[in-house]
Amino acid sequence: MDFNTDRFINDLNWRYATKMFDSTKKLAQKDWLVLEESLRLSPSSYGLQPWKFLVVQNKDLRAKLKEVSWNQSQVVDCSHYVVFTTLKKVTKENVDEFIADIAKQRGATVESLQGYRNAIIGDIVEGPRSEVAQAWAQRQSYIAMGNLMNAAAQMRIDTCPLEGLDPSAYDKILNLENTEYATVAAVAVGYRHVDDKYKDIKKVRFAKDRVIQFIN
């Protein structure tokens, strides 16, 4: 394996958490549609997809969100601003919607999926893990976040993940308070500004033997 020529490694080294986006550059719709699929096709525990990805393109809302995002300019300057929201708790209705979708898409009966349905309900809806269902759902969303960032990097599209924000203020601004969903984090998507000095600084990662351990 030659890490200097491997395309994916090259993509991972190319990407960086973009601090300054060029607000004049917008994604082509065909590229955005690919990124949407990188979100939609993301895996999740049980396949339950306990998320909604809000693409906030409204300028006034973006300006409001920036104020509660440590004033980070990425919120307003990026091309597409994706807010990751997840279920606050998982209900039987959520599971039933998912089971019905499996039945429909695979041409199976809902009855044949009862074992699977009950296993999910016995765990994350009514079991001990129901107490931590929101944290469970939030963890799933980070997989989608990673997928989005890596897909974008392969397309030479820049991103910045943002946890530097006030999730409850987002919920208010985005009118989520009376819904099943709550904000987790966000990813700004677009193109780096030529003046972003972070694009040229060395990527810092621990050495392989510090973070990868074989247990044979």
Ligand SMILES: Cc1cc2nc3c(=O)[nH]c(=O)nc-3n(C[C@H](O)[C@H](O)[C@H](O)COP(=O)(O)O)c2cc1C
């Ligand atoms: C979940 C998560 C949240 C982050 N939140 C922010 C943020 O709010 N603002 C920011 O500028 N960078 C944020 N970052 C970027 C990290 O600081 C950055 O990924 C890390 O320093 C590694 O650098 P690189 O991504 O440029 O390789 C976040 C990264 C992750 C994974």
